[in-house]
Amino acid sequence: MKIGILGLGLIGGSLGYDLRSLGHHILGVSRRASTCHRAIALGSVDEADVNMSLLATAEVVFICTPIGLIVPQFQQLIEHLSAATIVTDVGSVKAPIVKAISPLWPNFIGGHPMAGTADSGIEAAQRDLFLGRPYVLTPDTTTPTTVISVVEEIVRSLGANIYYCQPEQHDRAVSWISHLPVMVSASLIAACMGETDREVLQLAQNLASSGFRDTSRVGGGNPELGVMMAQYNRQALLGSLQQYCHQLDELITLIEQENWHALEAKLQSTQQARPDFVE
Structure with missing residues (x-):
């Protein structure tokens, strides 16, 4: 599967390591060209660019930017995606993100991996970061079951423990x-x-x-x-x-x-x- 990662920091880079090791083709996008080059060199992604158009062929996209950039970055991202693309995020706050994105993109499901370290950036990324850790998914009543199933399968492959709840909860x-x-x-x-x-x-x-x-x-x-x-x-x-x-x-x-x-x-x-x- 072609999986896109928007934001190549600790979480995005760690996702890239694990998903790539599982045989997925990983496309990464970062605001800095130096981060893109480093992510490729480290083996976190197969391809990387500063241009979101790289994600046009992705079947699933994880938005791994800081919380405040998730919605504005998504609004730029949708110009490059097909309607069938599944989008999820990793923000540690869910209600405002789900409220903003769900009406714009039916194939969206909010997510939050409860894993991390005090460090940040692609250099802080590590393998097996999500192994045995909680990973919350927050579908709403309009989220297609196929979207839930696909993201759930990816999360389970990381070795994470899935929890479902409402964004506000x-x-x-x-x-x-x-x-x-x-x-x-x-x-x-x-x-x-x-x-x-x-x-x-x-x-x-x-x-x-x-x-x-x-x-x-x-x-x-x-x-x-x-x-x-x-x-x-x-x-x-x-x-x-x-x-x-x-x-x-x-x-x-x-x-x-x-x-x-x-x-x-x-x-x-x-x-x-x-x-x-x-x-």
Whole structure:
């Protein structure tokens, strides 16, 4: 199958590696010629160009650009596609994307692979990135069953675990487990940097180990992606942040009151709940 990838960064490049290894012919498009050349040299794609016309013969196209570019890039892309081409995206926000594209392209299905690293660009792409990871598909009532089947088959071939949900459900869910952690993690780093004693700050930086590394990782990621999460999933993220602030206020009150029994009960509750999210 000829598969097009619009956007050759971490996700697009990783898709190219895996799909090409499965025997598909991969056509890649990037805004930079240097990225196109590098993607070919790395073996992520068979052909690459800055011109979207390269994707005219693709049977399926994955849009792997940053969230804010998905809809405008799609609007340029449709000039080059046949009506039978299946289009999907990998954006971490779904409702505004599905709402904008579905009326324009019947053969569209929203998607979101829950995989990635703190790095970006074609150099960050890696093989088997999606293996064993969740991959969400968000068809609506008008999505043709053939479109769902084709994209599902491709996703399964990556070794990913498929979940189906409504776009709005997806956005609320990821606000809790993806977008909120970015803001919390960034706030942790910013709070630490607020230490006014330079010697203490330096000591903290020297002593930082696995606990800080784990909780600060996503806050040290791509700033552009964090802004787009907030911009395009604003309402759900605000709700998550407000609930998080409420939980912090509760902890502050318990510590101020030296209510160690209630604090222990709270921490026991979170200890018991964590495996439901990560195991």
